[in-house]
Amino acid sequence: MSPKASSCPICGQPAHPDTRPFCGKACRDRDLLQWLGEGYRVPGAPAADEMKKSDDYGVDSPPD
Numbered sequence: 001m002s003p004k005a006s007s008c009p010i011c012g013q014p015a016h017p018d019t020r021p022f023c024g025k026a027c028r029d030r031d032l033l034q035w036l037g038e039g040y041r042v043p044g045a046p047a048a049d050e051m052k053k054s055d056d057y058g059v060d061s062p063p064d
């Protein structure tokens with residue numbers, strides 16, 4: 001990622017310093033929502049990994 005002269009990955013407009021690499025809060029929020037949406041679908045993602053961890057407490061563990 002280039003630290004300068006980046007454009008908004010959502011709409012392609014020049015990034016705003018306050019919300020870079022996005023042009024504004026709208027695009028930043030939109031990207032975040034997309035990222036979260038994909039995170040739930042992609043196996044091995046941090047979100048899925050945490051779900052697996054917490055799931056271990058619920059599943060029947062083999063007697064030790």
Ligand SMILES: [Zn+2]
Pocket residue numbers: 008009010011012013022023024027
């Ligand atoms: Zn934008």
